[in-house]
Amino acid sequence: MRRKDGKSKRRALRTKPVFAYGFRESPETVDYRHPCLNGSTTPGHSTIVSLFAGCGGLDLSFLGGFKYLGKTYPVLPFDVIEAVDNLPDAAECYRLNLGDHCREADLTSLPISELPSADVLIGGFPCQDFSSSGPKTGFAGRRGQLYKVLVEYMREYQPKIVVGENVSYLARLGNGKYLQAILQDFEGEGYHFDVWELAGPDYGLPQSRRRIFLIGVRNDLPGFPVMPRATHKNRHLSIAAALTDLEMISDETVTNQSQYFVASRASCGGGQGDHTNEAHKVAYCIRANSRGRIQFHYALDRRLTVRECARLQSFPDQFVFPFTTQRNLTLIGNAVPPILGYRVAKSVENFMRSFKDAAVSSNDTSHGTFRTGVQMTRSHVLQPELF
């Protein structure tokens, strides 16, 4: 299809996916999904408030209870008691898949006192103003100051642990001055922070995606979570290994597999989003603002489908995206890959268990020492950009 100016139009092949259930109600997930998805809380679980929750990638990481490429990620002892996002699509997709505890609200106007107190605060604050593919406006951008909502929450409720997430370029923008300013504001509320830069492929993600996690522990708590060890260093999972079984499927027998942009390559050559993936390598990064320019399949003469992008982001196949191609891809591209976030969540869980155990044994005078955490440095963020 051609526009008047001769450029090709990126048209979506289907406008609506077909599905009967979201992840939380799927008969396929009933045996292993998290009880919190049905609105129940579990005694002994730590509570979470999730800000800027999107469609729930980071929340699924902390809840666990999903399968991805044949591997089970067991339920973790966290309950998300409230999630907030101002994008109606994000909140609706979240509720469809992860539960009714997601509120659609603008965090710049929602009084913090309306949120519940929780043990853990998580939030992938908006990153467009810090992204290498964005305007790089930092704090001057419209969304550059939204991290302050996390600061306000910390001041009001003093959660034990805070996990912020963002693009790794934040650590390099302005020679690190923006990240340092954010950490200073966070630490000013009585916390100490470390920054973990995780490269998705080193943790089994079949996509080149690198993100930073800002991990904060309240100053009165002993120790620190341990940065997750890479499981797939030098043995990255290829895009072909992740998507082979979808090659012959072009309908909605797998939800979202019929949705993709029908488009020729950019008329002026291989611009961003117009590359063809290579079967034996990890996929190119899935971008939220693709505007129809999603990379091409490694073997088929078309761009990647919505389901293939969700797979490359490590969403389980039962996690459905109910909107049009572009709206779904925005949610997927914005998300924290659940298997990557799961490693962070597991590390936070181990740490929280250590001080819970220590608190129990402090009544018993024969055991009474806390496990010490890793040396806190911010050196992880200084690695060269590999992806």
Ligand SMILES: C[S@@+](CC[C@H](N)C(=O)[O-])C[C@H]1O[C@@H](n2cnc3c(N)ncnc32)[C@H](O)[C@@H]1O
């Ligand atoms: C990077 S995405 C977070 C993705 C999420 N962590 C996940 O894993 O799916 C940032 C989110 O912040 C939301 N957001 C931006 N401004 C907001 C505001 N003022 N109030 C609430 N949410 C906002 C966006 O709609 C977007 O979903």
